Amino acid sequence: ELDSLENEMLALEGVLRSAREQRARGAARVEVGGIQYNETEIRRLESELRGFADMIAVKRKTLDALNRSKASILLDLQILFWASLFVLLVGVIAAVLGYLSWFHKVRIFRDRRHGPRTEDLEAFREAPGSH
Secondary structure, rough: OHHHHHHHHHHHHHHHHHHHHHHHHHOOOEEEOOEEOOHHHHHHHHHHHHHHHHHHHHHHHHHHHHHHHHHHHHHHHHHHHHHHHHHHHHHHHHHHHHHHHHOOOOOOOOOOOOOHHHHHHHHOOOOOOOO
């Protein structure tokens, strides 16, 4: 769309340039590309040219905003990717360490499932409010 607007603007600039040259030579009616233009039509074409310039400026600003938004989204996706990869790596390392500690029977915590719990029983008896 921006390219078609720029092509239209170039065509209008060509017509207006030819019209200025013919006016400078003193021609009463301006003819460009087999089409005759009077003064009112030339003023209308100049107005359209300004309108096209404004529309092109707006389109460029919109395109720049879209490109910035796209870059921001891509940066967010890249951050999310690296964070996910880090969490996945930490999880795999934790799983491997857990498996190795189970395989080599590494005791991290005291096994309280077997044997008397005399320390706990004594602590319970000494606690205020029991009995």
